[in-house]
Amino acid sequence: MIKLADVSITLGDFSLKNVHLEIRKGEFFTILGxxxxxxxxxxExxxxxYRPDAGKVLINGADSENIPPEKREIGFVYQDYALFPHLNVYKNIxxxxxxxxxxxxxIKENVxxxxxxxxxxxxxxxxxxxLSGGEQQRxxxxxxxxxxxxxxxxxEPLSALDPNTKRMLCGELKRVHEKYRCTVVHVTHDFNEAAMLADRIGVIxxxxxxxxxxxxxxxERPRDQEVKNFLGVEPLKAVYAR
Ligand SMILES: Nc1ncnc2c1ncn2[C@@H]1O[C@H](COP(=O)(O)OP(=O)(O)OP(=O)(O)O)[C@@H](O)[C@H]1O
Ligand SMILES: [Mg+2]
Structure with missing residues (x-):
């Protein structure tokens, strides 16, 4: 469904180097780092x-450069929620x-x-x-x-929330995914969240x-010492999704 083939991009002092990722249709994929x-x-x-400096981003086999962003049927939930402050909740949705x-x-029926x-x-x-953070996130x-x-x-949809709200919304995300079966790419730095939600994890x-x-x-089997150092800093409390 989504394929990053040997993608590189440099932004200021930062670069992504030869990223290869394949995300399957309908899966809950978590990028952890x-x-x-x-x-x-x-x-992004x-x-x-963004356009890659090298490599390709393919969506359903088509080079995404040829699909305008508004035709990609992609939803984006931001860390800071990014709601329109001058519109009420109904109008935001x-x-x-x-x-x-x-x-x-x-529209009314769907909202x-x-x-x-x-x-x-x-x-x-x-x-x-x-609204509270958890309410804004919903x-x-x-x-x-x-x-x-x-x-x-x-x-990082849950990073600003307290642990209880986080746990609750985590369950909700899982149910939403089961109901809609859309392909989810979820970003987090929280190990428990990744373990609980992901069908597969990509460590960056x-x-x-x-x-x-x-x-x-x-x-349980980090590939090398670098991954082990990153993952090994705190014991995992979560039950694995898979
Ligand atoms: N347009 C840009 N110009 C220059 N540097 C950029 C730009 N966009 C991102 N960066 C830099 O690229 C690096 C990676 O940024 P990115 O936002 O992807 O990090 P992240 O993994 O999402 O981190 P966080 O968990 O803090 O959100 C950062 O050092 C950031 O400052
Ligand atoms: Mg970020």
Whole structure:
């Protein structure tokens, strides 16, 4: 579904070097790495916000350079939620479908369905500035899902939340994925989150893909000392998704 073939890009002092990743249709793929290793840059390459200096980003076999970003059917959930502050929750969620000129009755039905599922119906008239982090995250998830993306990119969606809310939303993300079966590329530096959610994990260190595998494999058999040093710093509390 998504293939980064030997992708390199230099941004200022940072470079991603010969990144090779294949993400399968319908899988929950987690990019795991410490801060500043290029995780967000990888998502932005997939979303078409950057073009690689070398190599190709393929989506369903087609070179993504030839698909305009708005036609890629990609949803993006940002770490800082990026909601429109001057629009209430309903209008935030309805924003994309309105741009696409979906009939208002269909928009209403879709917003209500998602609000029900994510338990934010009581928040629809509120403005983002009055919401907690967990509530904002649910809204930004609804805003992405309403476009029925084939690919959902999530950049550290849970990192700003307290441990309990995090655990709850983690379960929710899993259910959303099971229901929609879209291909998810999820970025995190949290080992527990990666272990709990991912079908497969890609460990990125210093702009390089170091290891790809199911969580158990990655955590129990790190490929080399560098991966081991990164993963071995704290004991894992999570139950592996796979
Ligand atoms: N447009 C840019 N110009 C210059 N440097 C950039 C640009 N975009 C990203 N970088 C640098 O590239 C490196 C990787 O950035 P990236 O945002 O992908 O890190 P990350 O792995 O997502 O980190 P974090 O976990 O902190 O979000 C950083 O050092 C960042 O400063
Ligand atoms: Mg980032």
């Amino acid at each position: 410490p801060t500043g290793t290029g995780k967000t840059v990888i998502l 390459l997939i979303a078409g916000l 309805a924003f994309g479908p309105r741009l696409r000129k979906m009939p208002p009755s269909a 209500q369905g998602l609000a029900d599922m994510l338990e934010i119906t009581h928040l629809l008239a509120r403005f983002p500035g009055t 809204v930004s998830l609804a805003r992405a899902l309403i476009m029925k993306p084939k690919i959902l990119l999530m950049d 260190l210093k702009g390089k893909v170091k290891q790809v595998g199911v969580p158990r494999e990655v955590f």
